[in-house]
Structures are given as structure tokens and as C-alpha cells.
Amino acid sequence: MVAEYNPVLVGLSFLVAVLGSFTALQLAVAIPAARDEAEKKKAIIKAGAAMGGGAIWTMHFIAMLAYDMGMSVTYDVFLTVLSAFIAMAACSVGLGIAGIGLFSFDKLLPAGIFMGCGVAGMHYMGMAAMIMPMEVSYNLNILIISVIIGVIASCAALWMAFHMRGKLQMIGSSLLMGVAVCGMHYTGMAAARYEHTNIVNEAWFAGSLGGEYLGISIFLVVTTSLVLTLAIGSHRRRQREELAI
Amino acid sequence: MDIEVTVFSDIKDGLLREMGSVVIACGFTLHRQRMMSTPTGVQLWLKLSGDKGRLLELEDQLSSHPLVTGFEADHSPSVQANPVTSPGVQQGHSATARRAPAATPRAAQAAATPRKKPAASTPDISIVEPVLPKLAKSYPKIFPQLLELQQQVSDAQWGPSLKFIGVRVGAWVYKRDYALGGQLDLKSALRQIAQPALRALLPAETHDFAVHVKNNPFCLPGSHCRNGDFFCGFLQGLLHESGASSRVVVREVQCRSEGASECVFEVVD
Numbered sequence: 001m002v003a004e005y006n007p008v009l010v011g012l013s014f015l016v017a018v019l020g021s022f023t024a025l026q027l028a029v030a031i032p033a034a035r036d037e038a039e040k041k042k043a044i045i046k047a048g049a050a051m052g053g054g055a056i057w058t059m060h061f062i063a064m065l066a067y068d069m070g071m072s073v074t075y076d077v078f079l080t081v082l083s084a085f086i087a088m089a090a091c092s093v094g095l096g097i098a099g100i101g102l103f104s105f106d107k108l109l110p111a112g113i114f115m116g117c118g119v120a121g122m123h124y125m126g127m128a129a130m131i132m133p134m135e136v137s138y139n140l141n142i143l144i145i146s147v148i149i150g151v152i153a154s155c156a157a158l159w160m161a162f163h164m165r166g167k168l169q170m171i172g173s174s175l176l177m178g179v180a181v182c183g184m185h186y187t188g189m190a191a192a193r194y195e196h197t198n199i200v201n202e203a204w205f206a207g208s209l210g211g212e213y214l215g216i217s218i219f220l221v222v223t224t225s226l227v228l229t230l231a232i233g234s235h236r237r238r239q240r241e242e243l244a245i
Numbered sequence: 246m247d248i249e250v251t252v253f254s255d256i257k258d259g260l261l262r263e264m265g266s267v268v269i270a271c272g273f274t275l276h277r278q279r280m281m282s283t284p285t286g287v288q289l290w291l292k293l294s295g296d297k298g299r300l301l302e303l304e305d306q307l308s309s310h311p312l313v314t315g316f317e318a319d320h321s322p323s324v325q326a327n328p329v330t331s332p333g334v335q336q337g338h339s340a341t342a343r344r345a346p347a348a349t350p351r352a353a354q355a356a357a358t359p360r361k362k363p364a365a366s367t368p369d370i371s372i373v374e375p376v377l378p379k380l381a382k383s384y385p386k387i388f389p390q391l392l393e394l395q396q397q398v399s400d401a402q403w404g405p406s407l408k409f410i411g412v413r414v415g416a417w418v419y420k421r422d423y424a425l426g427g428q429l430d431l432k433s434a435l436r437q438i439a440q441p442a443l444r445a446l447l448p449a450e451t452h453d454f455a456v457h458v459k460n461n462p463f464c465l466p467g468s469h470c471r472n473g474d475f476f477c478g479f480l481q482g483l484l485h486e487s488g489a490s491s492r493v494v495v496r497e498v499q500c501r502s503e504g505a506s507e508c509v510f511e512v513v514d
Contacts, residue, residue: 029425103427162427165437169426236425245381245417 003194009066013059014182016222020055021177023229024048024091025161026170031099032162044099048092051177054225056087056119058218059181060126065214067189071132074208079129083122090118094154103162108155115158116151119184127192131208134194142191146184153180246297246320248273252307253315255286255370263312264289270491271303272296286314305494309412309481315367366401368409373398377413385445387414388462391475404474407463411478418442418479419486431514434489439480439512446479455498456480456510464502473497473508480510490514 028047034040060083064073094114097107123146127136157180161173254260261278268275273295280289295303300320308316376394380387391410398406423438435451443449448459456476463472477495484493492514499509 026425029427032426032428033424098427101428103429163429163433163437165423165426166441240421243417243421245377245413 003069006066013062017059017181018178022174024051028095044096047095051091052088057084058221073132076129083125087122112155115154119150120147137193139191146187150184249319251317257287267306368406369402407474408478411475412482415479415482416486419483431489454512458508461508468502470502471500
């Protein structure tokens with residue numbers, strides 16, 4: 001099979017990953033400042049949802065739209081939704097580990113593993129959700145490398161987000177997390193081998209998610225991310241101005 | 246060891262709870278307490294016992310607490326505890342004894358030996374408090390205002406007032422610019438929070454637990470004044486607020502007014 005990427009959509013997928021990561025990490029860095037357990041839980045879930053849904057899930061499906069396989073592809077709704085939940089849950093755990101208590105290198109690896117595995121879990125579940133007359137198999141070595149890229153880049157992003165302060169913290173960590181998500185995804189795509197089965201079962205497409213619905217879902221998530229980013233920025237600016245000495 | 250301390254405050258509500266938290270955090274035990282009203286506020290007497298090695302930390306924490314306007318300590322308490330307001334003690338004026346941070350471990354040891362502390366000065370809250378919002382407005386260009394303030398504050402109160410301002414400004418800067426992020430250990434907090442915060446004010450470097458400040462505007466070479474109180478307070482305010490350690494004590498170990506090339510502050514946990 002000859003497939004090719006649309007470079008504009010590839011660039012857009014990276015942008016969305018960075019934007020989603022920025023929103024999520026800005027929510028995550030507020031976890032240590034939470035006043036009680038309930039506030040802490042809320043902050044973790046919000047950050048995990050923004051990372052899993054906003055950065056990882058959206059990036060994955062924009063990248064899948066960028067990947068032209070010369071045939072129509074639809075997605076199993078249940079597996080597609082499940083893939084988003086996997087990403088959100090794993091990212092919540094990872095951000096929770098990094099955000100609670102004293103931040104140290106001991107926490108970085110488990111937190112990074114959860115985040116990296118969240119990215120990888122979402123990706124491979126998202127791939128499994130694809131409905132098309134082809135079978136997908138994976139090169140195990142490249143698959144492992146893709147997971148390692150996700151874990152290492154997530155560790156670096158978390159270190160920057162939780163250990164550092166200032167602009168480097170805000171921008172650097174988002175860029176690194178964008179690299180983690182995209183690096184894992186595109187390496188994972190390189191691990192995939194497709195074989196035509198020439199079998200098209202109409203029953204597959206019942207209750208599946210077509211390209212247009214996927215586009216609308218992505219649009220909604222990206223818009224929400226953007227609005228959230230602007231709202232967080234404006235809220236924090238106001239807080240800074242009102243803070244009494 | 247046993248110790249009796251008396252703190253003076255404008256505010257009665259929550260004072261005992263706050264002081265109790267500090268006492269517990271420093272590993273001391275509270276045996277007795279008595280609160281009395283004074284014409285200008287309240288006076289809280291506490292009888293404590295605890296580890297002699299942490300006495301310096303306890304005294305520093307109590308005396309620099311935002312609620313405390315005056316502080317006295319008696320390291321050789323009488324068997325019959327008897328809290329008495331010192332005749333010269335007036336809230337917000339020349340009320341208190343604040344331990345000057347010891348420069349060396351030996352000095353710290355000596356300072357920890359039981360003795361009745363002489364009355365020393367407290368911050369001049371009535372002058373300092375109205376200046377704080379102005380400092381916030383002009384931050385980070387605050388040194389001209391601080392130097393101007395020196396004319397209004399008596400010499401005895403200048404050091405404690407500077408430290409008080411430093412603590413408040415440090416805590417405010419932390420909340421404003423550095424609160425978002427992971428909770429760091431002391432060494433990382435020094436590098437990631439204290440160093441950039443200080444650099445917004447003037448050139449500074451950190452080496453492990455030492456902070457090197459160049460061109461301290463309060464200490465002119467040859468003046469032998471050792472005026473690092475603002476930076477001690479500033480670092481303490483930042484580091485306390487960051488949660489790096491609630492027991493952190495900052496002291497000036499080298500001063501350019503005494504011939505050193507720069508002022509050096511030691512951060513001790």
C-alpha cells in the first residue's frame with residue numbers, strides 16, 4: 001500500500017499537541033497549590049483530561065486524517081472513546097504522581113511511564129478502532145522504540161513543568177510534551193504494516209465514526225483547548241494583579 | 246532545654262494557633278501559655294521545652310512571624326513561671342529581642358547558651374506597612390524607596406524593619422511569580438526560585454546553599470554596617486512560602502561593607 005502524509009495536517013497535529021499540552025500542564029502545575037484533597041483531585045482530573053483528550057487524542061486523529069491511505073476509513077465508536085479514556089486516565093495518574101508532594105527524580109520515571117504509556121495506549125487503541133479493508137501488523141522493535149520515545153520525552157516535559165519556573169517552564173514543557181506525543185505517534189505509524197484483505201463487511205460500519213464526525217469532534221476539542229488556554233492566561237494575569245503584598 | 250518566650254502582636258485571633266504551629270514545627274513542646282491584653286494589642290507568654298539545637302530556628306521563626314510585632318526570650322526561666330510585660334516594651338516600638346543570626350556554627354552554639362536576651366528592636370510597622378503596597382507597584386525597582394525609608398526609621402529598628410519588608414516582599418514575589426510548579430527541595434528551590442527572584446533585583450548567584458549578592462545597596466564598602474536583613478528576609482519569605490522548608494534560616498556570613506567582594510548569605514535548614 002502506498003500512503004502519504006499531508007504536511008499541513010502533520011504540522012497542525014504538532015501544533016494541537018503543543019497547545020493541548022500547554023493547557024494541560026498549566027492546569028497540572030496548579031496541583032501542588034491545591035488547598036485540600038478535593039481541590040487536588042479536581043486539578044488532577046482536569047489536567048489529565050486536557051492532556052489525554054486535548055493533546056493526545058486530538059493530535060492522533062488529526063495525524064490519522066493527515067495519513068492518506070487511498071481508501072475511506074471509519075472508526076469504531078466504542079474503541080475510539082475508550083482510547084480517549086485510556087489517555088486521560090494514564091495522564092491523570094502520571095500528573096498526579098508528579099504533582100503531589102515534593103517533586104523529585106524518583107517520581108519522574110513512574111510519572112513519565114504513565115504519561116508515555118498513556119500516549120502509546122491511546123495510539124494503539126486508536127489504531128485498533130480503525131475500520132477498513134486492511135489488516136494492521138506491527139514491527140515490534142519500532143513499536144518498542146515508539147513507547148520509549150513517549151516515555152523519555154514525557155519525563156523531560158514533566159521535569160521542565162514541575163522543576164522549573166518561568167517562560168521556559170511554560171513553553172519548553174509544552175513543546176517537549178508535543179514532541180513526546182508526536183514522536184510516539186509517528187514512530188508508531190512507522191511500525192505499522194498494512195495488508196489488504198479486500199473484505200468489506202457492511203456490518204462493520206454500523207455505529208462507526210466517519211471522517212466528518214471525527215472532524216467535528218476534533219474541532220470541538222481544539223476550540224475548547226484554545227478557549228481554556230486563553231481563560232487560564234487571563235485568570236492568572238488577573239490573580240497576579242490582585243495579589244496583595 | 247526549657248525556654249520562656251513572650252510575643253507581642255496587634256492581633257489576638259489566631260495568634261496562639263499560629264505560634265503553636267511554629268512551636269510544633271520546630272520540635273518544641275508547649276507546657277503553659279498565657280495571653281494578656283496590652284494597650285496596643287496582646288502579649289502571649291509561652292513556656293516551652295525542646296531541643297537546644299533547634300532554638301535558633303524557633304526564635305527566628307517566632308520573631309519573623311507576620312503576626313508578631315515584638316519578641317522576647319528567656320533561656321533560663323525561673324521555676325515559677327511569671328510572665329511580665331517588660332517596662333520598656335511597647336508594641337511596634339522598642340519591644341523585642343530578635344536574635345541576630347549567628348555567622349558561624351560556633352557563634353550559633355554560643356548564641357544558644359542560656360541567657361536573658363536584652364531588649365532589641367522590632368520592625369516599625371506603622372511606617373513599614375503603608376510602604377509595602379508602593380513597593381509592590383514599583384517592584385522590582387524597590388531599592389530607592391527602601392533607601393529613602395531609612396530616613397524615617399530609627400537606627401535600632403532599621404534592620405528588623407528591612408527584614409520584615411524582605412519577608413513580606415519575598416512571600417509576595419513567590420505567590421506572584423513562582424507558585425505554579427512542583428514543590429521543590431531546598432537546593433532546587435534556591436536555584437529555580439530564589440536565584441531568578443533575586444536577579445530581578447540585582448546580580449546574584451547561588452552555590453549550593455550560599456547566595457552571593459553583588460552590589461548590595463544597603464552595604465557600602467568600608468561602612469562596616471552588615472545590612473543584609475532585607476535579603477535574609479526576602480530569601481526566607483520566598484523559601485518558606487515555597488514549602489521547601491518551614492525551618493529555613495538565612496544569615497549573612499560575608500558582607501561587602503566589611504571588605505568582602507560581595508555579600509554572601511547562607512541558607513540553613
